[in-house]
Amino acid sequence: EVQLVESGGGLVQPGRSLRLSCAASGFIFDDYAMHWVRQAPGKGLEWVSGISWNSGSIGYADSVKGRFTVSRDNAKNSLYLQMNSLRAEDTALYYCAKDSTAGPVSTSGWVDYWGQGTLVIVSS
Amino acid sequence: QSVLTQPPSVSGAPGQRVAISCTGSSSNIGAGYDVHWYQQLPGTAPKLLIYGNTNRPSGVPDRFSGSKPGTSASLAITGLQAEDEGDYYCQSYDSSLSGWVFGGGTKLTV
Numbered sequence: 001e002v003q004l005v006e007s008g009g010g011l012v013q014p015g016r017s018l019r020l021s022c023a024a025s026g027f028i029f030d031d032y033a034m035h036w037v038r039q040a041p042g043k044g045l046e047w048v049s050g051i052s053w054n055s056g057s058i059g060y061a062d063s064v065k066g067r068f069t070v071s072r073d074n075a076k077n078s079l080y081l082q083m084n085s086l087r088a089e090d091t092a093l094y095y096c097a098k099d100s101t102a103g104p105v106s107t108s109g110w111v112d113y114w115g116q117g118t119l120v121i122v123s124s
Numbered sequence: 125q126s127v128l129t130q131p132p133s134v135s136g137a138p139g140q141r142v143a144i145s146c147t148g149s150s151s152n153i154g155a156g157y158d159v160h161w162y163q164q165l166p167g168t169a170p171k172l173l174i175y176g177n178t179n180r181p182s183g184v185p186d187r188f189s190g191s192k193p194g195t196s197a198s199l200a201i202t203g204l205q206a207e208d209e210g211d212y213y214c215q216s217y218d219s220s221l222s223g224w225v226f227g228g229g230t231k232l233t234v
Binding site: 035037044045046047050059060061062095100107108109110111112114115116117 | 224
């Protein structure tokens with residue numbers, strides 16, 4: 001059974017940093033691209049970042065480019081999101097998401113498994 | 125403002141049919157990129173409903189169907205049931221943004 005368990009969320013002041021983690025199990029982690037998708041309270045889904053199986057290809061939404069860094073440790077079956085210079089508009093539930101496609105971040109891929117999310121609140 | 129445009133809400137009576145549109149542009153749906161649909165029931169994580177424009181994962185009832193005519197896509201739900209109430213999102217890829225994009229979501233009321 002595929003499981004994605006996020007952690008690291010919490011309350012943080014504007015301008016500070018936070019690192020999210022996602023522990024994956026139930027599939028061959030280093031075969032698949034992975035993503036972070038967020039959802040602000042009462043709002044829709046927003047793709048944040050994607051990373052290929054070997055970290056060779058990485059993409060970011062314009063809203064987080066230059067502030068967030070995605071990474072993965074295939075030996076630990078883990079995905080990470082380093083979030084710097086946090087803003088109030090980064091407040092959201094952050095989902096770890098498995099790409100349906102093995103290998104790169106696919107232009108035709110979709111999310112076939114979602115975690116339950118970790119809540120990040122940016123407020124003074 | 126989402127790159128993919130969906131109606132904010134749709135509604136229908138039990139047993140009826142509704143359709144949710146997802147309108148894009150020449151850099152995403154119109155460029156031929158696939159569209160996928162997700163259902164998010166209250167208080168839960170999203171769930172894949174349709175992939176590759178028209179395909180249903182195992183376990184998704186055939187009341188749900190997808191189509192992709194031109195620069196838009198559509199999700200149809202027939203035989204509406206109370207448990208279908210929730211939010212529905214389309215997703216594709218955008219070549220100008222070099223990343224995935226989601227629609228703004230549509231709230232379905234039964």
